[in-house]
Amino acid sequence: MAKTYDYDLFVIGAGSGGVRAARVSAAHGARVAIAEEFRVGGTCVIRGCVPKKLLIYGAHFAEDLQDARRFGWDVPDCKFDWPVLRDNVLAEVERLEGIYGEILERNEVEVIHQRATVSGVNEVTLADGTKVSAGTILIATGAWPMIPDVPGAEHGITSNEVFNLDTIPKRAVIAGGGYIANEFAGIFHQLKSDVTIVNRGDRILRHYDEQVRDRLLQISLTKGIKFLFNAPFEKIEKKAEGGLVIHLAGQDPIEADLLLWAVGRVPRTPGLGLEEAGVKLGKNGAIEVDEDNQSSVPSIYAIGDVTDRVQLTPVAIREGHAFADTIFGGKPTRVDYENIPSAVFSHPPIAGVGMTEAEARERLGSVKIYTSDFRAMKNVLAGRNERALYKLVVDGENEKVVGIHMIGPDAPEILQSAAIAVKAGLTKPQFDDTVAIHPTMAEELVLMR
Numbered sequence: 001m002a003k004t005y006d007y008d009l010f011v012i013g014a015g016s017g018g019v020r021a022a023r024v025s026a027a028h029g030a031r032v033a034i035a036e037e038f039r040v041g042g043t044c045v046i047r048g049c050v051p052k053k054l055l056i057y058g059a060h061f062a063e064d065l066q067d068a069r070r071f072g073w074d075v076p077d078c079k080f081d082w083p084v085l086r087d088n089v090l091a092e093v094e095r096l097e098g099i100y101g102e103i104l105e106r107n108e109v110e111v112i113h114q115r116a117t118v119s120g121v122n123e124v125t126l127a128d129g130t131k132v133s134a135g136t137i138l139i140a141t142g143a144w145p146m147i148p149d150v151p152g153a154e155h156g157i158t159s160n161e162v163f164n165l166d167t168i169p170k171r172a173v174i175a176g177g178g179y180i181a182n183e184f185a186g187i188f189h190q191l192k193s194d195v196t197i198v199n200r201g202d203r204i205l206r207h208y209d210e211q212v213r214d215r216l217l218q219i220s221l222t223k224g225i226k227f228l229f230n231a232p233f234e235k236i237e238k239k240a241e242g243g244l245v246i247h248l249a250g251q252d253p254i255e256a257d258l259l260l261w262a263v264g265r266v267p268r269t270p271g272l273g274l275e276e277a278g279v280k281l282g283k284n285g286a287i288e289v290d291e292d293n294q295s296s297v298p299s300i301y302a303i304g305d306v307t308d309r310v311q312l313t314p315v316a317i318r319e320g321h322a323f324a325d326t327i328f329g330g331k332p333t334r335v336d337y338e339n340i341p342s343a344v345f346s347h348p349p350i351a352g353v354g355m356t357e358a359e360a361r362e363r364l365g366s367v368k369i370y371t372s373d374f375r376a377m378k379n380v381l382a383g384r385n386e387r388a389l390y391k392l393v394v395d396g397e398n399e400k401v402v403g404i405h406m407i408g409p410d411a412p413e414i415l416q417s418a419a420i421a422v423k424a425g426l427t428k429p430q431f432d433d434t435v436a437i438h439p440t441m442a443e444e445l446v447l448m449r
């Protein structure tokens, strides 16, 4: 006789991946519970993509208000009020949290507002000691900001705290050189902080095309953001009056009002009881899963950041959906990891899909590169000396566009549509056949010769 469990599916973590997996599994008829120890919505909604993007919009007004004068607007000297922006953003996050909760309720998913850990291959223990059983357990606990092992590291904050600051720091030091570092460098700089990015290596955003990231570096330096490369942290001291003194190897110490750790995010598996249940963990504690998100224990699956494959919300959502369709929908589905587009919401933003020039040169026999290096019309009239760069990477054998990389205003918005063409395997002549929309920035994509 088949064993009966309290639930068909127990999901740990109500973030991007967990919420999607729970609601789709329930819609397929499964009896589902989801445990969340903090707030429904997870990193992206509560302290990631969403509040970050709203701060980017808020910060960009600094340049927009300045540029407006060249377009005839009599803009008085404007005052910026951080608590107004912060509180409006936090209120929007709360609204979205409510919507996520409603979606789960509407789909008859039981939401348990507690921490949950695995206590057996079919058993979960809640923080209050309750034990529940489930035919399948899905781990969707996400990732957690890494803090380097440096004396005084606790004086810094992470992206978990950055959305709740009392004031915008006069001097901000940001450790890292990736997504979060470059996005928050832009936000703080626009909001008038003196910003220094400190990276232990010699390059920023290493997965993006070299020319495009060099352009971001040049524009950021011109704006006044400082960069220190190959500068390992030695210690952080807190002064009696509150400021920080940051000691770096081979550099003079720097004083700052805020230190933001943005040096990567590690899978959130510590203390979850996974190894005791026999689940195999890999590098950084990531749960090892197969193409169907199944771990080394057949009844335990994992999706999203906790598997450390691609730490992006749309990927976690797809993995959650594929899991639900495969396990409870009778429709085996796998996520296709080829040509995932991505963006950095820096000032200006970067976006890319497919192979960078360096990757294409390594993997393909012959490569053709087309670039357009231009100043957006709006920037010309505004007197803003900031050039955009668009780049097509083409396979010389068959003319397929295998990569698009761009930096410039609205690059992520423009790239999303162009990514369809790369995913579909369209060729450079097909780009050339497409009539431009004039005057736009996006038309450069079909005008490169």
Ligand SMILES: Cc1cc2nc3c(=O)[nH]c(=O)nc-3n(C[C@H](O)[C@H](O)[C@H](O)COP(=O)(O)OP(=O)(O)OC[C@H]3O[C@@H](n4cnc5c(N)ncnc54)[C@H](O)[C@@H]3O)c2cc1C
Pocket: 012, 013, 014, 015, 016, 017, 018, 035, 036, 037, 038, 039, 040, 041, 042, 043, 044, 045, 047, 048, 049, 050, 052, 114, 115, 116, 117, 140, 141, 142, 143, 159, 180, 268, 272, 303, 304, 305, 306, 310, 311, 312, 313, 314, 316
């Ligand atoms: C500052 C920042 C900006 C970002 N910006 C973007 C962006 O612009 N675009 C993009 O695509 N991605 C962005 N990301 C990445 C994105 O947020 C993640 O890839 C995504 O949230 C991963 O989803 P997930 O479901 O795997 O985990 P999460 O969304 O992190 O959800 C995991 C949930 O599990 C809960 N949890 C953990 N352990 C337990 C437990 N034991 N019991 C109960 N609950 C538990 C956590 O509280 C959390 O709510 C950003 C991340 C950060 C930090």
Ligand SMILES: NC(=O)c1ccc[n+]([C@@H]2O[C@H](COP(=O)([O-])OP(=O)(O)OC[C@H]3O[C@@H](n4cnc5c(N)ncnc54)[C@H](O)[C@@H]3O)[C@@H](O)[C@H]2O)c1
Pocket: 148, 175, 176, 177, 178, 179, 180, 181, 183, 198, 199, 200, 201, 203, 204, 205, 206, 232, 233, 262, 263, 264, 265, 310, 311, 312, 342, 343, 344, 345
């Ligand atoms: N726009 C987006 O889609 C977006 C935005 C934010 C975060 N995210 C996701 O979240 C993840 C985490 O973001 P992140 O910016 O923390 O990590 P990241 O992996 O993008 O960058 C980490 C950076 O920190 C540097 N570094 C590592 N250890 C260091 C140290 N001890 N001192 C100084 N520098 C050090 C690395 O060289 C690297 O440049 C990203 O990889 C991304 O997947 C996505």
